[in-house]
Amino acid sequence: xxxxxxxxxHKITKRGQNVTFRCDPISEHNRLYWYRQTLGQGxxxxxxxxxxxxxxxxxxxxxxxxxxxxxxxxxxxxxxxxEQGDSAMYLCASSSDGTYYGYTFGSGTRLTVV
Amino acid sequence: AQSVSQxxxxxxxxxxxxxxxxxxxSYGGTVNLFxxxxxxxxxxxxxxxxxxxxxxxKGIKGFEAEFIKSKFSFNLRKPxxxxxxxxxxxxxxxxxxxxxxxFGDGTTLTVKP
Numbered sequence: 001x002x003x004x005x006x007x008x009x010h011k012i013t014k015r016g017q018n019v020t021f022r023c024d025p026i027s028e029h030n031r032l033y034w035y036r037q038t039l040g041q042g043x044x045x046x047x048x049x050x051x052x053x054x055x056x057x058x059x060x061x062x063x064x065x066x067x068x069x070x071x072x073x074x075x076x077x078x079x080x081x082x083e084q085g086d087s088a089m090y091l092c093a094s095s096s097d098g099t100y101y102g103y104t105f106g107s108g109t110r111l112t113v114v
Numbered sequence: 115a116q117s118v119s120q121x122x123x124x125x126x127x128x129x130x131x132x133x134x135x136x137x138x139x140s141y142g143g144t145v146n147l148f149x150x151x152x153x154x155x156x157x158x159x160x161x162x163x164x165x166x167x168x169x170x171x172k173g174i175k176g177f178e179a180e181f182i183k184s185k186f187s188f189n190l191r192k193p194x195x196x197x198x199x200x201x202x203x204x205x206x207x208x209x210x211x212x213x214x215x216x217f218g219d220g221t222t223l224t225v226k227p
Contacts, residue, residue, distance in 0.1 A: 031213065033214065035217075040219065040220075041219050041220075042118070042120075042204050042206075042217035042218050042219045042220050043158070043204070043217045044217075045214045045215070045216065048213050048214055050213070055213055056213055056214060091158070093158075100146075100163075100165050102148050102150070102160040102163050103148075103150075103158075103160065103215065104159075104160070105150075105157045105158040105159065106157060107157045108157065
């Protein structure tokens with residue numbers, strides 16, 4: 001198992017463009033999470049899935065953000081009409097079911113909106 | 115709403131010094147608590163976790179943390195730090211029936227050789 005994979009590692013886009021990120025979790029993990037992190041801050045929760053069901057989405061997340069996890073395997077996070085404030089590191093993590101387990105994080109996708 | 119406060123933003127220590135990083139949380143229920151570490155150039159990884167039982171938990175690389183329920187705290191400790199402990203440390207809380215974890219803003223630890 002190679003851990004949690006995220007693609008791309010870096011993305012530079014112009015304001016107003018749409019971007020999509022991909023996350024491949026550890027195959028045995030039912031849960032998949034998306035977080036966003038900016039400099040000097042801790043990871044901020046965006047949304048999470050249990051299998052293919054999106055169980056929670058942050059109230060802070062605008063309608064420009066959408067995430068999917070078809071078939072309960074990989075996940076995509078799309079940001080429409082990007083704004084400069086969207087510039088951040090987007091982190092994906094996965095875990096097994098149950099409260100006992102912590103997260104396994106990927107290396108993240110760094111988004112820069114110019 | 116749940117929240118996590120890490121009081122120290124940046125800690126600088128010499129090798130062999132003892133470490134204690136503070137973490138206080140706010141949550142209206144039973145919790146699971148975590149410390150994650152991010153070494154330079156690497157991704158976040160789990161250092162240790164508390165979910166029930168003995169409030170003193172031991173993690174990797176000689177780290178330990180103590181859950182004090184009355185103080186809503188989960189401080190991270192290490193008796194003697196090494197240069198290789200230089201990293202950013204994040205405390206996180208999760209309700210036992212919740213899906214998501216809430217993270218603090220992190221403490222950057224610099225260990226001088």
